[in-house]
Amino acid sequence: MQYLCLIYHAEDVGPQPGGPDFPAFMQAYQTFTQEVVEKDMLVSGNALQPVATATTVSRETGKVEITDGPFAETKEQLGGYYLLECKDLDEALVYAAKIPSAEHGRIEVRPVVVWDD
Amino acid sequence: MLPPFQLEQTINRIVREEWGRLLSALVASLGDLQLAEDVLQDAVETALVDWNRNGLPRSPASWLLQVARRKAIDRFRRDTHFRRLVPDITYLTELERSDDGPETVEEIPDKRLELIFTCCHPALDDKSRIALTLRTLGGLTTEEIARCFLDRPGTMAQRLVRAKQKIALAGIAYEVPSGERLNERLPVVLAVLYLIFNEGYSATSGKEAIRRELSDEAIRLARMTAYLLPAEPEVNGLLALMLLHDSRRATRQLGDGTLVPLEAQNRSAWSRPRIDAAVALLKSTLRQQRVGPYQLQAAISALHAEARHWEDTDWRQIAALYDLLYSLQPTPVVRVNQAVAISHADSPVAALNVIDTLADIPKIESYQPYHAARADILSRAGRRAEARESYDRAIDMAGNEAERHLLITRRDEL
Numbered sequence: 001m002q003y004l005c006l007i008y009h010a011e012d013v014g015p016q017p018g019g020p021d022f023p024a025f026m027q028a029y030q031t032f033t034q035e036v037v038e039k040d041m042l043v044s045g046n047a048l049q050p051v052a053t054a055t056t057v058s059r060e061t062g063k064v065e066i067t068d069g070p071f072a073e074t075k076e077q078l079g080g081y082y083l084l085e086c087k088d089l090d091e092a093l094v095y096a097a098k099i100p101s102a103e104h105g106r107i108e109v110r111p112v113v114v115w116d117d
Numbered sequence: 118m119l120p121p122f123q124l125e126q127t128i129n130r131i132v133r134e135e136w137g138r139l140l141s142a143l144v145a146s147l148g149d150l151q152l153a154e155d156v157l158q159d160a161v162e163t164a165l166v167d168w169n170r171n172g173l174p175r176s177p178a179s180w181l182l183q184v185a186r187r188k189a190i191d192r193f194r195r196d197t198h199f200r201r202l203v204p205d206i207t208y209l210t211e212l213e214r215s216d217d218g219p220e221t222v223e224e225i226p227d228k229r230l231e232l233i234f235t236c237c238h239p240a241l242d243d244k245s246r247i248a249l250t251l252r253t254l255g256g257l258t259t260e261e262i263a264r265c266f267l268d269r270p271g272t273m274a275q276r277l278v279r280a281k282q283k284i285a286l287a288g289i290a291y292e293v294p295s296g297e298r299l300n301e302r303l304p305v306v307l308a309v310l311y312l313i314f315n316e317g318y319s320a321t322s323g324k325e326a327i328r329r330e331l332s333d334e335a336i337r338l339a340r341m342t343a344y345l346l347p348a349e350p351e352v353n354g355l356l357a358l359m360l361l362h363d364s365r366r367a368t369r370q371l372g373d374g375t376l377v378p379l380e381a382q383n384r385s386a387w388s389r390p391r392i393d394a395a396v397a398l399l400k401s402t403l404r405q406q407r408v409g410p411y412q413l414q415a416a417i418s419a420l421h422a423e424a425r426h427w428e429d430t431d432w433r434q435i436a437a438l439y440d441l442l443y444s445l446q447p448t449p450v451v452r453v454n455q456a457v458a459i460s461h462a463d464s465p466v467a468a469l470n471v472i473d474t475l476a477d478i479p480k481i482e483s484y485q486p487y488h489a490a491r492a493d494i495l496s497r498a499g500r501r502a503e504a505r506e507s508y509d510r511a512i513d514m515a516g517n518e519a520e521r522h523l524l525i526t527r528r529d530e531l
Binding site: 001003086087088089090092093111 | 238240286287288289290294298
């Protein structure tokens, strides 16, 4: 099964680019990514640009409406994701907990729908 | 042949006793909880008709399992959706073909432990864990569970369906976690069992008969878990703790719901067989020398149970056990109980020093047992004005009428 691990954290919390602890933080991400690659679990994964770059689009009113900013104004924002191939939820939770940002944020784990043929 | 009413009762009893075992065996071969429940329910309905016509089979449990398996095979042949869920029924059809005589119950693969770990998975919310455990392993009906929680049956049915869907869609495995994960997950299972017990024991709501049934069910489930996990002493610790609480069931509350404190309970009405069973179990468990929070709480409860009079209570040992418990579980509730023990073992003044270490903890002001215990200790230390103040707070925050009443009585005796 595939599980999407959504990485949520407050952007001003945790290691910041240019900060003294940032290189170690990036190294931890590299180590994690390497582990899931070696175990043949990584389907994909990316970090996202800060939420200030987000744009939200909708056609709910019948025409395309574009607004600046994220869909939900919350303190914790989506900062990146991993899509992992796992045996079951327990395995997905073990790896989600290893994502370095889990230390100062939260990882939401969502199973991916398998479509009927 | 049994008359229809008696037959229905017999079937209900068999279903209740064997439900968890049969359901877990079906889940293991079908891989889907909802399907397993559906075919087992179908089999029970078939039994009502068949047993009425042909009499009780030699092994009713095996009969139900075989019919349920056949129902699953029928569905598989009919239903493409089912076929996708259970990609391989070779196992089932082989079982069907080899079905010469009835298996005995003991031959049915026992997968209840796998199932209880699934039902108590931390990815499910608390209430769903409890409801699902009662439904799948306790064999309680949705209506019975709804009554326990004072929910509408429809609401409870929805909760159960959602939980089963999450298990299926999120890929929660049917397995006993191994190694380190067992250490993480066993406490969740034990917490669910203890919550079921307390739901039946505490006086917050509901009818006595239903509550009694819940406590009995929790004890039954703990026995089952202890039998299936003999290497884990905390399971027996919890079982002993439940039996000890349960031994005081008849004396802890008056007919009108008023709570009777331990010191005022009629000890001769405590259930000796329950106490003896619990103490024997605890002794053999403690011998394994892998002590944990439930074993310690049971040991404390056993010391109370073995004191013939309140005055005979071995407070020194109890205080020492709370000390140990606090080192494993440094929570305000343990601290409060430790202070109460010290107030009797040593002095109320010594106890105040212990309980007042909690004063800096955030939110302690809104923790009712803190105020109730502090009020009692203060009053025995002769600090009546402060005691009255603490009683007032504890009374304001009392969880139910019975407790409120008890605290008001004590305050007014100051």
